[in-house]
Amino acid sequence: MSTTESTSLYDNLEQMDIRSLLENINREDQKVAFAVEKEIPSIDALISQIVPRMSKGGRLFYIGAGTSGRLGILDASECPPTYGVPFDWVVGIIAGGDAAIRKAVENAEDDPLQAWKDIMEFGFNENDTVIGIAASGTTPYVIGGVKAAREAGLLTGCITCNNGSPLAEAVEYPIQVVVGPEFVTGSTRMKSGTAQKLVLNMISTTTMIKLGRVKGNKMVDMQLSNEKLVKRGTRMIMETTGLDEKTAFDLLMNHGSVRAAVESFYKK
CATH class of the missing domain: 1.10.8 (Helicase, Ruva Protein; domain 3)
Known part of the structure; x- marks a missing residue:
């Protein structure tokens, strides 16, 4: 059984009082940053490849389904206002299209061909990067997307929360943040989602800094939208x-x- 599907370290959750639930969730959350720390060399390796490509006109695509897709869209959508970059520098794509941001689209993640079709709507060039995001590392939509991207000569990476997953095997630069069993068994929107959010923050922030979008410690190119x-x-x-x-x-x-x-x- 994969780590993300393994049984919670806690049981009889419905019998816990509110304070105990909160303390135990927090106890599990504290493990996430340490799991991410172990993957810093892998994150470094991927960003070191992304930056020179983006400096030559490449873009960064995130593809995912469900929570993973929503996290990619969140990170991508915050880059233009934060760093003043074009909206298509960092692109988040979710299985099922924009409708799936708010409401799950049945079977959208099961089509291994659709992600590449979705990427193709933006066109692509040899300097683009595609990062697949899937806690399980088994999502067909994501695996199919990174495989097609790699075959087309694009740089590929992934963020997953299981070791040795099919997704990690399909990309050049896997990031495998193993956070352990979720507090609610299999609820990867919790620790796994937090881990993915932290890694996405690291990727986009570090990339934008190295591309000159920060001066000192300030967002000097931010959009003055409010x-x-x-x-x-x-x-x-x-x-x-x-x-x-x-x-x-x-x-x-x-x-x-x-x-x-x-x-x-x-x-x-």
Whole structure:
């Protein structure tokens, strides 16, 4: 039996009081970061291949089903506002299409041919990367997608929570974060989902930093899509240049990004 399907270390959950349930869930969650730490060399190896490809115009595709697909979409959708990159630099694709983001689509994950068709809607080039996300490592949609991508010459990686899975065997750069049995047996939206989210954060954040989308420790290319972000951008400019708030705000509004505003200030 795979680790993700193995029996919980806890039983008679319905008989536990609320405090005990919370403490035991938290106890299991604390294991996740240590499991991710063990896979840092594998994450490093994959990112080291992604960055030079994206610097040449490649894109990053996440493919997954269910929770895994939703996590990929979440990470991808946050890259444009956070780093000011085009919406198609990082693309999240879920089995069953956008309808499956909110509601499960029956049998969508069982078609091994559909993921590549979904990727093809975006076109592809030799510098693209496809990362398959599946806690079990057995999802046909994901396995079929990475196999087709690899055959087409694209870089392939995966994030799974079982060792030696078919998905890991199908890619060049597997990341296998084994977090142990779930608190509720087989509920991989819990520890496995948390592990996948942590790894996705590491991949996208590190990649964007190495592509120059962060300066110092600041998101200098973030989209100014609401008042909170405008205020954040204004503070960044004030801290960097020593300008007062009104002048920093005006400079930001005139140039549209923290990066452009600061560069304009120092060109004077």
